[in-house]
Amino acid sequence: MDKTYDLLVVGGGINGAGIARDAAGRGLSVLLVEQRDLASATSSSSTKLIHGGLRYLEHYEFRLVREALQEREVLLAAAPHIIWPLTFVLPHHKGLRPQWMLRAGLFLYDHLAKRKRLPGSKALSLTGTPEGSPLKPQYTRAFSYSDCWVDDARLVVLNAQDAMARGAEICTRTKCTSLSRQIDHWTAELTQADGSQRTVKARAIVNAAGPWVTQMVENAGLGDKAAGLRLVKGSHIIVPRTHDHDHCYIFQNDDGRIAFAIPYQRDYSLIGTTDVPYDGDPAQVKISDQEVDYLLDLVNGYLATPLTRDDVVWDYSGVRPLYDDKNANASAVTRDYVFDLDTGTGGTAPAILSIYGGKITTYRRLAEHAMQKLAPVLGNKAPDWTASATLPGGDMADGDYDRFLGDLRTEFDWLPQPLLERLARCYGTAIRTVLGTATSVAQLGQQVAPNLYEAELHYLIANEWACDADDVLWRRTKLGLGMQPDQIDAVHHWFATQARLGQAAQ
Template structure:
């Protein structure tokens, strides 16, 4: 059902957990905690997944190259999580095969075989196809590769719609009773013996006091800034900001497989089919010391990514081919590594109770292990809050839309087209890929294409926009076209302007800025 009215919150709200940060870690912790019975409020200063969590390489993977740095525990945990996430979110996470050409100039073949053997066997009960060797003159993947590369390997990983993963966690948390506030920032907080007295401010400047037993600092690139400047706390732990950039070019090859390419500097770059008509290329690893609010790809990064692909592909890629690019800042735990590529992707959870009420700060992490990170965070907080000691549950319960039913993804698409015969195959697939079983709610009782409302191009209709505004915190066209979807790649600027105008009109007519929780907050 669509949410209707924003939740009424008293002037002084009381919650068990106040979570700062609406990325994948913050929303993952919110979902886990509220599902165990805690009262939760989450505040995010911008849109959900507005920064790092929407700027990933869109992969759920173990991190093959982390084996070189002996990160065996992290890789094993990530591979186990890959299996879990494929089951609880099969609409937004699905398998993909990676082609790894062997370059004699980078790593010997025996080392690649050893790494891939470990990759296949670190995960017990792996369901994806295991690694196979390939000769490029006998395999479809060789058609795109230059003759310099005769052999390679093919292994399995998974893809993800990263920003949708964040939103689905937030939706599930909300539907279980959490209060999710976007465009709401933490102004400051006073620490007392048994609680925090925090002041939050929304986009209109309205302020509210929140009393929270525990504060969770999931601010990503701003985790240290929050500790030092907002809360005026001292800590020896810090983050190391590393910029990762990606480019999108017109599709370079046929097939659903992706490539993992080794560079002479021993870094790797992915080339992945993207949004049907394109290829995504990334990522870079560059130390970053500027404002995380303003992160953009530079010319050197663009050339590096183009050169990386051109080194392997028959068709060279030039900077002029780039149709879109994005950059994000990874808030990695500062382990004093000299090379940005070697900085650990593992996470550190720091609980500080030295000055009174507890604060949990999250350093590092990767999107693949967000759910396990949330479990570990709850385990650390459980001694301070007994309600959190209830059994873990998020590894088996589907995220919203994840109950695809018989036949999985293809079966859900077929049922949607039966319900709404006016949908073409491509639109039905996009709706199920984005929303899973919730796609049926968007179509509802519509009997014709016209009853879906205004058509904005690429299959986007007024009814879908209404759903996104009512259920997924959409407030502007960018939220919809670049985070809830990537329809911005498929529609013209004038169509995007119509989307913006429609959203503004709907907001003026009373669509709530914050979708309502179906539960209620309990007193701390």
């Protein structure tokens, strides 16, 4: 039998990583297990926004929107290298929501929470302006407002890194196969990547398994007590850049939904998302032809130069594990998070806290609220602390990324600018650990693929739980998007070689 932890967190998405970080920072002993890679499901398949959720106002989710609006600047200060302000342009469509309604919604958006760094909304003319240039000429008026962009998978990794730095144990490729409730603890059976078994004990369980949350409830022998889960698929497409400026567009559709067209990875635009009920295996989720057509038709209603299927260079889909509020419309199902705390019939058994729903934007508050919920159970009354704490790589002077980047250009003047800027965006102040003692590009080791050197790969293996090429190319970085098949194969080959070298050294 292994050691007893205060908290076993099942699930390495944003909610699980955020809770593990918060709990470890309160002095609790924490073990997080994830059956695949960190952020390998829903948390790497988002629209990559830190936003209040303008359209949620129509569903009267004022508490959720207010909390999300408050979190924008908290997270911006915590990780300015992977989160940055983004201006949204909302063209007025004469056949849809009237201007007064858009103004009213944006007024609420501006005033539901205080803003320090993000500007408020304003009206725009689209005639003869950069914002109007990619659009059809009938769109002459628009509104702009501010939210933030985030590298979603990296946000998960940074939370896991900070959790580990504060004492948590993070185990990827480790599946929790069963949970057994004892008098004063849970016993968990874990299966690791090599097939070996591990048994641990924990005083409490956090079930942050996302789309698999009800499966974990069943594993705990509590299937008859599971709350309602609503799986909703959200899909996105990536196309060549649709516009030259750095603003994002938010396009209304006649079904009441919206879609974003977001500048992405320099050369592309990210378009999404859909809302489709889903009942399949969350690990096998894929975009459908109908979803591709839906997104193309929606944005082509606005773009002067229409997109076709041939323009789609990549796509991805994720499954949102929402709380089932019985709403018949998948788009209107609440995005708020719901906790289901089970402490047994008499209320004194070891607790399991299951999490339904949630958004990347509110993950930190969700984690804080989860720990407040568990405080009476664990007897830990440590104060909330994450609101003013930076994430790894975010500890730059005054959170000023531009000044930080300028200093890096002087410090590492031997690095090609595109590579320097990418590494700075990925790793923030941890770029110095990535580069180590190198003083020339040659000292970064083999260039395994364009702009990807061995020094970075070794860093990702040693510090970010990267185990294979997919972990690097599609989650830790998005370099796979611009690579040719032979270049992707080269990264797979490099990992295979490292594995053989590791086996030979044993």
